[in-house]
Structure formats: C-alpha cells, structure tokens
Amino acid sequence: MDGVTFLVFAFFGALIFGGASALIGSARGIDGLVCFFLGLFFGPIGLVVAAILPPPAVAQTPTAGPVPEQELPSTEHASPKRDDVPDALSKLADLRDRGALTDEEFASAKASLLKQL
Known part of the structure; x- marks a missing residue:
C-alpha cells in the first residue's frame, strides 16, 4: 500500500x-x-x-412557584368604615390581577366587604 x-x-x-x-x-x-x-x-x-462519559447534569431552571401570600384585607375583625371599603376592594383587585387571588376568592372577599356597607 x-x-x-x-x-x-x-x-x-x-x-x-x-x-x-x-x-x-x-x-x-x-x-x-x-x-x-x-x-x-x-x-x-x-x-x-x-x-x-457521564451525561451532563441538567441545570434546573427555577419554576414559577406559588405566589407568596399577601396580607388580605381583614373582613372578620371589626367592620371597616365606609371609607375603607373602596380601598380594600382596590387592594383585592390588585391581588387578583397579580395572581395572588383566584377569581373565586376575589368574589367571596368582595361580597363580604359589600355586605358590610
């Protein structure tokens, strides 16, 4: 060759x-x-x-975990003043928009606030 x-x-x-x-x-x-x-x-x-060769370790990306619980406006303690209800409703809406509350939780909290008017 x-x-x-x-x-x-x-x-x-x-x-x-x-x-x-x-x-x-x-x-x-x-x-x-x-x-x-x-x-x-x-x-x-x-x-x-x-x-x-060992396969490379798969890097795990952080997953979107549960939204940390926010302090919800209290509806069980003393009844809020009439002026506080709109503020509490806007806080609830903000929490719902950020995903901290489901629509059902928002509706329930909203109904209990409106009952106190």
Missing part, C-alpha cells in the same frame, strides 16, 4: 470514528461536536470515551 492510499484510508477511518462518536455522544446528551473530535483524533479510544 502506497502513502496516498494509506492517508485516504486513515482519513476516512478517522471520519467514521468521529461520526460514530458524535452519534453515541449525542444520543447520551453530550455535545456531538466534542465527541466527533474525540473520535476523529483518538479513533477507537475516542469512541470508548464518548460511550462512557
């Missing part, structure tokens, strides 16, 4: 190992380009390394 034929076989062999390493790495969640170069430059060793 002459030098050119050897280089052609070595080149295509390296591409085959690089492609196989990229496929194995990608299937395991590892960057395919990194695995490709491992297989390209290190041949069978790169293929084995791509097969045994």
